[in-house]
């Protein structure tokens with residue numbers, strides 16, 4: 001993965017609301033660093049001027065006047081506690097600044113994480129269905145959790161550290177140069193080597209972190225898939241296979257981190273040697289310079305202290321660079337989500353009445369990277385009528401509905417879909433989807449109570465509307481049978497409900513918000529024929545004016561439709577009233593005949609449709 005452009009812009013966007021905290025924390029960090037720099041100067045003055053009796057001429061003017069105000073070096077020798085107190089006061093200021101640094105840094109980083117989570121979540125919510133279909137949920141979750149954490153660490157720790165390192169390096173070198181230029185240059189000689197060495201490793205770390213993150217995403221996706229598909233795993237006795245698969249990948253993932261650990265250990269140990277050499281140079285040359293009288297004992301002590309303060313950041317530079325590599329990868333992975341384009345309405349999006357005729361005009365469609373699934377589909381569904389759709393597995397029935405709901409955009413030159421004469425690509429998405437009720441083939445319920453699930457489409461759903469929807473979906477008896485009624489918790493994805501109960505709950509949920517267009521994508525497959533008929537009867541009675549599209553493999557369900565579309569491998573094979581189709585030689589009649597002879601179970605029906 002190439003480093004992403006505009007990382008800074010993305011970070012800046014996430015920093016909204018937390019900048020002030022980080023600025024304050026940086027100021028405090030600067031104050032603390034400055035205080036650290038003053039202590040060696042106090043020690044130097046104490047050793048050279050107060051104890052050693054050296055003249056104060058070489059000291060800076062403000063230091064000289066401060067010493068005079070304190071009674072001069074002679075008097076201070078008698079009152080050494082003043083020097084000790086000075087060290088204590090500076091250390092106190094340093095401690096206070098560090099405290100405030102940590103507090104404001106914590107406030108800033110928590111706010112930052114909140115902003116990142118909120119921004120990512122609302123962005124993901126607005127991403128097209130297509131994007132969700134082509135990305136692993138586990139991987140997205142990993143990007144929204146551990147990559148956010150890495151980015152937070154980078155901004156709240158590494159960025160402030162970087163500034164602290166900058167201050168420490170600049171100030172240490174300034175103090176060192178002010179005391180002895182040659183010694184300062186000797187201390188600086190190994191620095192370019194250390195920095196170059198760190199940069200060399202930076203590239204290796206980056207690649208390593210990328211691999212680790214990518215594989216962590218795969219591992220999360222695998223775990224997430226297994227957890228949500230636990231029923232399938234158990235039903236097929238695939239536990240061992242899945243465990244082996246997970247362990248194999250986990251082993252590989254662990255080996256990547258071990259490799260990284262080895263690389264980092266090598267880097268740290270070797271950079272330890274480099275910084276040890278640097279310290280040795282300063283100590284040895286410092287002693288020589290001191291013996292030659294080029295520097296005083298106090299300056300030597302101060303030099304060693306400043307060198308310590310200089311070496312620390314330079315050594316940290318390696319860690320910083322490796323952390324920056326990691327953060328860079330994390331930010332790029334978040335950037336991948338943020339770069340995905342949100343669903344947007346076209347300019348001047350329309351909000352026309354949605355109770356007109358629905359027209360599919362020469363619609364052709366292929367999923368990204370797949371072959372054509374729908375070929376030149378044309379039909380009109382007059383307003384207020386019911387269309388039944390019949391077809392084998394994978395014949396494109398659901399795809400046709402996804403296109404109507406614009407879950408997948410219909411590319412230009414692939415025909416058009418209109419409602420009341422208006423091209424749906426020109427209709428505001430919220431308006432379009434708000435007027436199309438759809439019960440998907442696999443009903444999804446949230447792990448909340450039944451009431452919460454049913455009321456998801458309508459804010460403040462009244463009891464009367466709720467009961468009416470539940471009655472129409474033939475779910476009333478089921479609710480009454482639950483000891484907690486509507487307050488029954490349905491478990492993750494509605495696992496505590498049977499297939500038929502889930503389907504009826506999904507239908508009731510749709511009916512709480514009656515819409516002019518209603519789509520039932522094989523939504524009656526898990527209910528018996530009697531309930532199927534009851535639900536259709538209720539729909540007709542309550543929502544007679546709505547345009548209804550019923551996808552089903554059951555002829556009895558389709559037989560009451562105004563017209564039936566038979567799809568065969570994405571092509572219109574038959575279109576007409578059930579009576580007409582029953583007269584024609586084709587798929588509809590063949591299935592009708594088979595179902596007239598067979599038992600009425602959905603599975604059999606599906607098999608039959610596919611077999612024909």
Ligand SMILES: Nc1ncnc2c1ncn2[C@@H]1O[C@H](COP(=O)(O)OP(=O)(O)OP(=O)(O)O)[C@@H](O)[C@H]1O
Pocket residue numbers: 133367368370373391392393394395396397398399400441522
């Ligand atoms: N997101 C997708 N990406 C690529 N291909 C897809 C995608 N969704 C569906 N398909 C393919 O498109 C074809 C039509 O699928 P669709 O779900 O519309 O069929 P269907 O007629 O509703 O089938 P069923 O009766 O089994 O529900 C299938 O071959 C399917 O594999």
